[in-house]
Amino acid sequence: MATLKVGLVSPEREIWTGEAKMVVAQTIEGQLGIMPGHAPVLGVLLDGSVVKIEPADGGEWISAMVGSGFFSIANDEVSVLAEQAELGAEVDVSDARQALQDALNAADDSTAERRARARLRAAGQDA
Structure with a gap:
């Protein structure tokens, strides 16, 4: 194969x-x-x-x-x-969730938000 x-x-x-x-x-x-x-x-x-x-x-x-x-x-x-x-197996889910919340609160860094969401998806979590 x-x-x-x-x-x-x-x-x-x-x-x-x-x-x-x-x-x-x-x-x-x-x-x-x-x-x-x-x-x-x-x-x-x-x-x-x-x-x-x-x-x-x-x-x-x-x-x-x-x-x-x-x-x-x-x-x-x-x-x-x-x-x-x-x-994904190495992602600290609580850290990724906090990074997402921080990015959403900043409301001006879409790169940080996209990356935080991707970390959560890679870990098998809802983003």
């Missing part, structure tokens, strides 16, 4: 790497589902979105919040390069 080699990284660290059956990313032009054999693409990630990865080993889907960044697809290799990224 064909798989994708996936790397999700931020400037701080490698967030997740491994083999996957599918990757779903939100671009500035819409949502993109990536499977083995996908045509080469270079895209811009939507700031404050969630990237989902279906591991090849049949494990649980991986969800990660991503800030602005890029992704590339070529030869069944997917690179996700995000300015900011956090695995």
